[in-house]
Amino acid sequence: MPGSRPGVLRGGVDDVRAAARGWRWGRRPLVPRSAEEFVLPTEQPVFPTEWSRSRPARALREVAQKACLEPVFRSQVRTNVEGLEILARVEGPVIFAAHHASHLDTPLVLLSLPDRWRRTTAVAAAADYFFDTWWRSVGSAVFFNTFPIERRGGTIASTPGELLAEGWSLLIFPEGTRSTDGWMGPFRMGAAWLAVEYGVPVVPIAHRGTFAAMPRGQNWPSPGRRQLTVRFGEPLHAIPGESGRDFASRVRGAVGTLQDEDRTTWWESRRRAAQGETPDPSGPEVAPWRRVWAQSESPAAADATRHRAWRRTS
Amino acid sequence: MSRPGFVLEVDDRTPPLVVHEGEGFRLEQFPLGTRVIYPPESLPAVPDVDAAIQHALLNPEDADPLPTLLFAGMRLTIAFDDLSIPLPPMQRPDIRQRVIEAVLNMAADAGVDDVELIAANALHRRMTAAEIKHIVGERVFRSFFHQGLLYNHDAEDHTNLTHVGLTDRGEDVEINRRAAESDLLVYVNVNLVAMDGGHKSVPIGLASYKSLRHHHNAKTMLASHSFMDHEKSHLHHSAWRMGRMLSEHLNIFQIETTLNNDVFPAPYDFLTKREWEWSIKDQASMLAARRGLAVAPSRVKHKMFHGMRAPYGLTGIHAGETEAVHDKTIAAVHRQQLVEVRGQSDVLVMGIPFLGPYNVNSTMNPILATCMGLGYFFNSYRGQPLVRRGGAVILYHPVKPAFNQLHHPSYVDFYDEVLAESTDPAVVEEKFEQQYANDPWYIHLYRTSHAYHGVHPFYMWYWAAHAMDHVDDVIWVGADRNAVQRLGFRAASTLTDALEMASGTVGPDPTISYLHSPPHLIADVH
Numbered sequence: 101m102p103g104s105r106p107g108v109l110r111g112g113v114d115d116v117r118a119a120a121r122g123w124r125w126g127r128r129p130l131v132p133r134s135a136e137e138f139v140l141p142t143e144q145p146v147f148p149t150e151w152s153r154s155r156p157a158r159a160l161r162e163v164a165q166k167a168c169l170e171p172v173f174r175s176q177v178r179t180n181v182e183g184l185e186i187l188a189r190v191e192g193p194v195i196f197a198a199h200h201a202s203h204l205d206t207p208l209v210l211l212s213l214p215d216r217w218r219r220t221t222a223v224a225a226a227a228d229y230f231f232d233t234w235w236r237s238v239g240s241a242v243f244f245n246t247f248p249i250e251r252r253g254g255t256i257a258s259t260p261g262e263l264l265a266e267g268w269s270l271l272i273f274p275e276g277t278r279s280t281d282g283w284m285g286p287f288r289m290g291a292a293w294l295a296v297e298y299g300v301p302v303v304p305i306a307h308r309g310t311f312a313a314m315p316r317g318q319n320w321p322s323p324g325r326r327q328l329t330v331r332f333g334e335p336l337h338a339i340p341g342e343s344g345r346d347f348a349s350r351v352r353g354a355v356g357t358l359q360d361e362d363r364t365t366w367w368e369s370r371r372r373a374a375q376g377e378t379p380d381p382s383g384p385e386v387a388p389w390r391r392v393w394a395q396s397e398s399p400a401a402a403d404a405t406r407h408r409a410w411r412r413t414s
Numbered sequence: 415m416s417r418p419g420f421v422l423e424v425d426d427r428t429p430p431l432v433v434h435e436g437e438g439f440r441l442e443q444f445p446l447g448t449r450v451i452y453p454p455e456s457l458p459a460v461p462d463v464d465a466a467i468q469h470a471l472l473n474p475e476d477a478d479p480l481p482t483l484l485f486a487g488m489r490l491t492i493a494f495d496d497l498s499i500p501l502p503p504m505q506r507p508d509i510r511q512r513v514i515e516a517v518l519n520m521a522a523d524a525g526v527d528d529v530e531l532i533a534a535n536a537l538h539r540r541m542t543a544a545e546i547k548h549i550v551g552e553r554v555f556r557s558f559f560h561q562g563l564l565y566n567h568d569a570e571d572h573t574n575l576t577h578v579g580l581t582d583r584g585e586d587v588e589i590n591r592r593a594a595e596s597d598l599l600v601y602v603n604v605n606l607v608a609m610d611g612g613h614k615s616v617p618i619g620l621a622s623y624k625s626l627r628h629h630h631n632a633k634t635m636l637a638s639h640s641f642m643d644h645e646k647s648h649l650h651h652s653a654w655r656m657g658r659m660l661s662e663h664l665n666i667f668q669i670e671t672t673l674n675n676d677v678f679p680a681p682y683d684f685l686t687k688r689e690w691e692w693s694i695k696d697q698a699s700m701l702a703a704r705r706g707l708a709v710a711p712s713r714v715k716h717k718m719f720h721g722m723r724a725p726y727g728l729t730g731i732h733a734g735e736t737e738a739v740h741d742k743t744i745a746a747v748h749r750q751q752l753v754e755v756r757g758q759s760d761v762l763v764m765g766i767p768f769l770g771p772y773n774v775n776s777t778m779n780p781i782l783a784t785c786m787g788l789g790y791f792f793n794s795y796r797g798q799p800l801v802r803r804g805g806a807v808i809l810y811h812p813v814k815p816a817f818n819q820l821h822h823p824s825y826v827d828f829y830d831e832v833l834a835e836s837t838d839p840a841v842v843e844e845k846f847e848q849q850y851a852n853d854p855w856y857i858h859l860y861r862t863s864h865a866y867h868g869v870h871p872f873y874m875w876y877w878a879a880h881a882m883d884h885v886d887d888v889i890w891v892g893a894d895r896n897a898v899q900r901l902g903f904r905a906a907s908t909l910t911d912a913l914e915m916a917s918g919t920v921g922p923d924p925t926i927s928y929l930h931s932p933p934h935l936i937a938d939v940h
Contacts, residue, residue, distance in 0.1 A: 108708050115704050118441055119697050122429030122689075130427040131690050138417050 127319070147231050149248065152241035153268070158219065164243050165210070165218070173207050176321040177313055180399075181212040182362070183332035186303065190335050192220060193269040195302045197291045197351050199284045199359075199381070200273035201395075202310035204321065204328065206244055209271055209305055212330050221269045224249045224260060224290075226277070249290070260290075264298045274348065282311030282395025283383030284356065292338070292348035301335035302351050306358035312398040326398045333358045356381035362399075419454040419753030419935055423447060429689045431930065432700075433765035435810040435892055436778060437715045438707045439685070441700075442909060448926040449759060451800070452688060453935035456675040457750050459727020463509070466731050467516045470669065474734030475742065480517065480667060483598050486525035491596040492517060493620055496535040496566075497545050498771035499606040500673055501932075505723040509671045511551035513602045513731070517669075518554065530592055531564040534601070534619025536626065537860070537867035538772065539821050540566040545775070569622045569867065570857050577624075578663050581655040585628040590620040594664060603670045605743045607790075607934055608642045608751070611670045612740035613657025614650060621656075623851055623869060628652055632839035635876040636883055640793035642936055644744070657736060668736040672746040673726040675933035682722065686933055719768040720775055748936065755800065755937045760924035761916060762801035762885075763909070764791045766811040767932055772866065772874070777818040780897045781825050781833075781874050783811045788888065789877030791929060797939040799884055800927050806887035806916035808909065813893035813901070820864055824856045828871035829900065837902035839879040847872050887919040 123129060131139055151157055198209055210218055227248035231237045240246040247263060260270055272294075274287035295302045313326035333354050338347045360378050361369035372378050383391050422428070430441035431450060444450070460466045471480040484490065494510045497503060514531070521529055531550065533541055546564065547555040558564035567590050568574065576594040578587045593599050593616070601619075605611040618626065628634075629652035635641065637648040644650035660666070678685045682703065684696035692700070707715055730746040732739045770778060770786040778786070787809040792799065801807060817826045832846045847869060850856065856868025882888070888903040889912040898905040906912035916924065929937070 108705070111708050112701075112705050115441070115701055118430055118443075119701060122441070122443075123692065123697055129690065132422055132425050132428040134423040134425070135420070135688065135690065138420055140415070140417065 147234060147237035147248070149237070149241045149246065152245060153222070153266075157242065161242055161245060162219070169207060169243055170211050173211055176325060177204065177208075177309075178325050178327050179208065179212065180327065180329045181331075182329070183358075184212070184214065186332055186334055187214060187217060190301055190303070192217070193264050193267055193300055194335060195264075195291050195295050195300055196221065196269065196271040196305055197274055197287075197302050197355065198271070198305035198307060199279070199355055200275050200277065201279045201282050201307075202314045202316075203278070203319075204310040204314045205273065205278075205307060206271065208307060208310060208328055208330055210244065212332075217269065220267065221245065221271055222247050222263050223271045224273070260294055261298060264294065264300055270294070274351065278316055279311065280316060281383070281388065281391040282315065283391055284352070284359075284381035287348045287352040289344045289348045292351055293344035295336075296338045296342065296344050296347055299338075301337050302347075303335050304333040304351055304354040304358055306331050306333070306355050306362050308359065308362055308399045311395045315396070327400065329362050329399050331358050331362045352381070353378070416455040416457050419452050419751075421753070421755055422450040422452060424450060427690070429692075431689055431928070432685055433763075433810050433928075434685075434767040434932070435765055436783075436812045436814075437712070437719045437768045439704075439765070440810070440892075441704075444763075444909070444928060445913070445926060448763075448928055449755075450928045450930050451753055451755060451935060451937050452930050453675060453753060453933045454750060456686070456727070456933070457729050459674055459676075459729065460731075463512055463728050464516070466728065467513055470731040470733040471516060471520065474667070475732055475738035477667060477734035477738075480600075480733065481520050481524060483665070483667060484521050484524035484526050486527070488526055488528065488597040489592075489595065490521055490526050490529045490598050490600070491532060491593050492529065492600045492602060493532045493534045493567075493590075493593055493616065494549065494602040495604050495610070495615070495619065496533045496538055497541055497549065497774045498535075498538055499604045499610060500724065500726055501606065501769050501771065501774070502677070502720075502722045502724045503548065503774060504604075504673075504726050505679070506548065507551055508549050509604060509673070509726075509728055510549050510602050511554065513669055513671065514550055514554055517600055517602070518557075529558070529563065531558055532590060532593060532620065533566045534615065535566050536619050536621055537569055537623065537870050537873075539860070539864045539866045540568075542864060567620050568861055569626075570861050572622075575622050579659060581652075581659050583652075583655060585652060585656060586625050587617065587656045587659055588622045588625040589616065589660070593620050596664075598665050598667060600667045600669065603668065603743075605670050605672050605747055607794075608644070608744060608747050608936055609647070609650070609793075611668075611743050612644060612650070613653045613660075613736060614644075615668065615736075616664075616666055617653050617656035617660055623867070625656070627851075628656075630873045630876065632843045632876045632879050635839070635879045638793075638880060640795050640799070640880065641877075642793050643796045644740075646796075661736065666736060667733065668739045669731065669733040670739050670743040671728060672730045672743055672750065674729050674750060676725045676727055677933045679722060679725050716777075751934050751936045752796070752938050753935050755927075755939045758798060758800060758802040758805070758939060759927040760802060760805045760920035761808060761913070761926045762792070762799075762805065763808045763926060763928040764810070764931070766791070766809055772870070773818070773821075776821045777816055778811075779817045779822055779825055779829070780813050780815055780894075780901055781829060781871050782822075783809075783813050784901055785874035785877045787811065787878075788881035789874070791931065792878070792881040792884075794929065794931065794935060795937045795939050799881075800929065800937050800939055801885055803884055804886045804919070805884075806889065806919050806924070807881065807885050808889050808891060808906075808912045808916065809893075810891045811893060813890055813897045813905075815894060815897040815900075821866060822871070823859055823865050824850055824853070824868040825866070825871045828875075832871075833900050833902070837875075837882075839876050839882065842875060843872060887916050889915055 225246035272291040275285040307330040309328040576591040641647040732742040851869035859865035895905040
């Protein structure tokens with residue numbers, strides 16, 4: 101009966117449910133795709149992050165990463181880390197440059213680093229995404245030691261240059277945003293420019309499987325402990341007189357070669373690189389679904405491809 | 415910065431969208447791919463309204479400054495738009511008050527004694543003293559109303575009408591005698607939508623039935639594509655002929671104002687925002703409003719909605735020669751309301767709000783709801799209609815067969831007698847119009863009470879003639895089935911049902927456009 105108490109209550113519950121679903125309560129609001137070009141640039145409040153590199157915050161982060169983040173991460177995915185030995189040959193600070201396919205990329209790289217490096221690495225994070233509310237800002241700073249970078253122009257509280265000067269290594273995703281289909285996009289010049297300007301090496305990082313495990317739009321890894329791989333490459337130094345643009349292109353090429361190496365072997369990838377036949381990390385120009393399809397397959401588990409020296413007899 | 419209007423394509427990220435339905439609104443989840451036409455955001459208001467008014471009066475278009483037209487001993491008449499615009503009524507002070515006060519200040523400085531103010535209500539109901547006071551303000555009201563110098567136009571007072579002549583098409587031009595015989599007629603307009611203003615002001619607002627019948631008829635309205643585009647509207651062509659003839663006999667100083675899209679006051683302002691941008695507060699306001707409306711008695715709901723006063727801001731004011739002024743006015747209206755749309759669709763969806771021009775402080779009866787949906791909203795286009803010929807229109811409104819006996823007495827008979835016989839505008843016109851137009855009781859109520867003229871429901875029906883001719887199916891969601899049947903349409907419970915019913919006309923997978931209004935918009939359909 102319209103207007104009766106049960107009807108009114110039920111209507112209220114239905115309205116709340118519809119609002120919760122429609123406006124994604126508890127999750128990041130989304131703009132309909134056709135309205136994206138009309139979204140006004142908002143003046144984001146700049147949340148300072150200097151505090152997150154203080155001694156107490158570092159202690160707190162150590163607990164957060166080792167006692168919370170790492171157990172949860174390891175419980176959800178399996179990882180295979182290669183190439184860490186190159187870190188023995190460089191002194192900090194460095195810029196870690198990785199392609200970006202998933203929110204898993206950051207914990208994957210950070211938790212793969214030796215403790216000494218992990219504790220002194222700060223992560224560049226989009227100001228408009230990770231620093232739009234105080235709680236998101238604090239959360240990401242505590243867990244990942246993030247600092248804001250502006251993707252749309254504007255001012256930010258602390259600059260990456262200052263951090264490098266203070267001895268912090270940086271983890272930067274030069275694409276500026278996560279890939280929509282798992283393949284690599286063009287690299288912006290920011291990381292390369294910083295390396296040129298501050299004379300620090302860039303360590304290229306390639307990874308596979310993060311898109312398959314947790315693509316855009318998903319806020320928790322897919323079930324089944326998907327396999328992730330991460331591979332650290334030889335540090336790259338800017339050649340004297342090399343522009344940021346050229347260096348960025350070289351870094352992207354190195355990441356692409358590393359991906360090829362991770363997919364095949366070091367020797368095969370080296371030979372292909374020498375002949376200029378490294379597969380394009382941007383992926384093939386085929387229908388969008390085929391691009392996503394190809395990337396939605398997790399890499400094979402390391403155990404399955406391990407070649408045994410001795411045949412198992414029993 | 416105000417963002418332009420645009421066409422949203424509903425996708426999986428789109429939240430439920432607001433659809434107005436009388437004294438309430440619902441949140442509708444439209445099918446994926448539905449095109450939603452959003453109006454431009456509200457333009458910034460003129461910061462100094464008084465300075466803008468002074469500038470317009472002192473620097474008119476193709477006319478001498480107003481002070482030079484005023485002199486001692488002259489007869490000055492100020493006519494102004496009635497309460498049918500703007501919608502909802504404007505928060506005090508109404509823009510007409512500010513303009514009229516500025517004109518009167520200049521008249522006082524020039525030593526003008528003979529001043530009368532006339533509400534140009536044509537065949538609309540007489541406004542009450544309170545309604546007039548809201549429009550003109552306390553100072554003007556106190557100075558003129560009780561002296562009998564501020565009053566409603568009476569289109570049936572034949573002693574106070576003047577037949578000025580015939581147009582080259584033989585159309586009678588008969589208007590208010592005082593206005594016709596004044597040395598200067600100042601018309602103060604609020605151009606809420608593109609159909610208002612220009613030569614529609616004096617030749618229609620101050621006219622009689624004898625004059626109005628030439629363009630307020632089924633044939634003219636059927637040929638007005640649309641009546642929101644005065645260059646393509648036969649209604650306006652006729653009014654323009656009359657206006658040009660009048661301008662040879664009268665000295666008219668037209669003042670036109672345009673408003674922004676600030677339609678809803680707080681806390682209902684969430685209704686003008688784009689849904690995906692609703693803040694937590696907006697969502698809470700929506701939920702509170704929905705629950706409040708669900709439990710409120712209908713009288714409280716009516717009071718809540720009709721008590722709204724819009725915080726409209728002035729976007730422009732132009733004065734001087736009617737056509738020169740109107741060109742600038744239309745440009746300002748288009749700046750605020752025009753939205754580019756590519757192509758037509760099979761189905762057009764529209765939510766009818768609680769208010770139209772003819773139910774201010776009153777009830778939106780089934781005929782007025784039809785006029786709003788198939789008249790005003792359907793015609794809110796330029797170029798071609800949003801829906802293809804032979805398509806379907808889906809409207810949201812309760813369509814309760816409830817009438818305000820004080821304001822709409824002839825509507826009751828029109829609903830009971832005329833529509834029971836035919837819903838074809840041409841048939842209705844031919845068989846019944848004269849009877850209602852000349853009915854002495856309706857004329858008496860129009861002149862002495864607050865009733866719309868006896869012929870007015872016919873005009874509302876003609877307003878919908880173009881839409882009725884253009885589409886093959888009209889379905890009302892959430893409407894009273896018997897009332898809708900009387901109107902010649904069909905009723906559905908939900909949008910899904912309505913689309914299912916329309917599938918016989920437009921197929922099972924039609925293209926859909928939803929006109930997200932109010933605020934007002936004009937779809938510029940290419």
